Amino acid sequence: MNDEKSKFHIPKIPMIIWVQLILLAVGYAFYSANRLSFSVGLKAIAAQLALTPIEVGTIGTIFTLGQAIIDIPAGYLADRFGRKRLLVSSMIFLGIMTAIVTKASDAIQVGLARTIFGMAEGIWNIVMYSVAGSIFPAARAMLNGLMMTFYSIGAYVGPAYYGYSLSATGDWTHGLLNMGLVTALFGALLYFGFRKKYTDSSTDVKGMNLIEAIKTVGTNKIVWLAILIQILNIVPYWGFASMGPYLFMTFKGFSAAEAGQFFGMVYGIGGLSGVILGFLADKFGRKPTIVALALLNTICGILVFHFIPKASILLYIVGAIMGIGLHAIYVLGYTIAQDGVSHKQIGLATGLVGASSYFLSFFSGPFMGWLTSTWGHMIALDIVVVTFEATLVFIAFIMKETQKKHPIVLNEK
Template identity: 25%
Template structure:
């Protein structure tokens, strides 16, 4: 008779969700550090006598530094681990955020923005690598949805608080106030977050097995094995669902057409989001003629929608379409074409405009979390940091390129042309994303192919 395997009797802890809560807080802080430039930009343009193109360069320099440092950040995380890399660069991020408030010239401002981008670049790579190790496949979409909701929660807070700070203290204090909390949370990360859950003194054996997917949740509870990936028929054919051989090396990562296709799509969609992040307060001030307090209220609306969109998108991709990531990406890219066109005819009333921007933010971010969880289905856990760094490099290159192009457009044309340019960018993203495959587990679909 076969020897029975003893059940794991240790109660499964939920410390991975404590880690997720810490990730949400620190990424909200990091997102606020990058988002504060938007509410301040009209005042910086006036103080330093900058054209729209120069203002676009101030925005873009952060993302140039951020993009350039993504792949080196992936190697750093792989070599030294998240416990060391994250706190070090979180402290640097806080320092360079504070220094922005001391800028005495446009050159000084640009230099600090570039340095901030270089300092902040390893943070999302470290956090995504943490989630990839701390969450089982069935929870990764939800976790990344929460993570990217944090990226949009910072921009929800910054416009109204920034407007209040500018009105009472002046623009430089926004940077000082945003800088301080990061120092505290860098220390908390070092104390609480291990490189791997198996190394943490806060996790139980049952939770580690659950994370490693060696003991499915249903089996731990005595309800039998977890269900295999199910066939979704026409949807799988539409999204090109395939079983793939996981990428395991750096050379395989750089040769993967799927990784590069995703990076191009992420470039365009991140660029659109960053145009809204950086330029929306200027649009509301110069075109819609809103007061600074109304600007703070309306500029927060798309990112409030983005928080909801990221959360809904993560849950939908995990539970409704069985861990498939492309469906929400396709919905986001397609709907954003129409929402960017709708902004050409945006109303002047602050409440109606905020409602339109809320829906825009929700749809634009419904599939945004899937861009960074998608590589986990293509790679081993060891290869994931580099793969997601490549995708993030594309995203942040878009974050640099599209805001700068927006400045060029505004110096020669108007905001209608900007919104049509963004609609066209979303359409191109949709076309590129349609070409990549959807990696799936189990016996569904054709035989394995190279990722």
């Protein structure tokens, strides 16, 4: 019996489109290097500025507030006025803000710089996933996974480089300044690499009124399912990413270099399986993939926090495995939202999911800081990471499958 629905074929993508996808992916590596390296310096920043744990948690996640503010406008404006323009400008600006934060002299200046940084990276994040998610709907999860694979490269290289720089110089500004300047230069070069014909393939949203578009997408049940899934994963994702290095260096005796290596493994090496897991989610469905990964995250969190000693290589291995689940579910949250809307609403749906989840993830930092001050760092990790991921297992188990079958056809003009 020849059942076409049971088959999945990797589409043949022209070289010029691969070039666009690779540029997006490399840009995502720069993006993740900038966003994740900052947390490695939090202990040094806290010492220099005399910050409390709640203040440390706040500046650690405040960039997500900036991202929440910009995500919905970014998705709509990119579809309406041009994705290439926003991709180039946002990459330049996030590099500039990484450099500028090194000139801050108090917590308010650091927080303001990181908030603006979050707005710049929020534009890149939403527009990038809109482009990757609209080129080939039949391979949407796989291509979104390609983006996450390169994100993971930056997420390892950035913190590892910055951790060694901080350990060698004792100066938290040195590595960030270099990283920001190189990123801004790369952003300028993207202007010559991106082709508007391919990045701006979805322009029919120009005929939509913003309020009408938000109403249509905002009442979509699948979009709200995606938001719930994203929240239950992104709160532990960013709570651990922002406060984890500070907590591990303060309470577990990690050096800056060790913290950079470990969290580079979690948020870098752990996400390199994005393409494979995206392929599996396209082949077998979103639901079983999320159930398995959320369960994996829960188990790994318990092992890392309670059972595996610092000196064991197993800590790094389990951390990387945990990173696989955190990254893959992050991508699938956007993918599910894209499953539930029309082609012309992909940018806005992606923005709505990003805005909602990042707004709540902002509170994970100060919440972890408060829990640490009140109940201790282990309770903070268990509540924000383990409990949220365990809840996601249940939600994913009872959800309905969202994936639709798409014909794999390339329309060239």
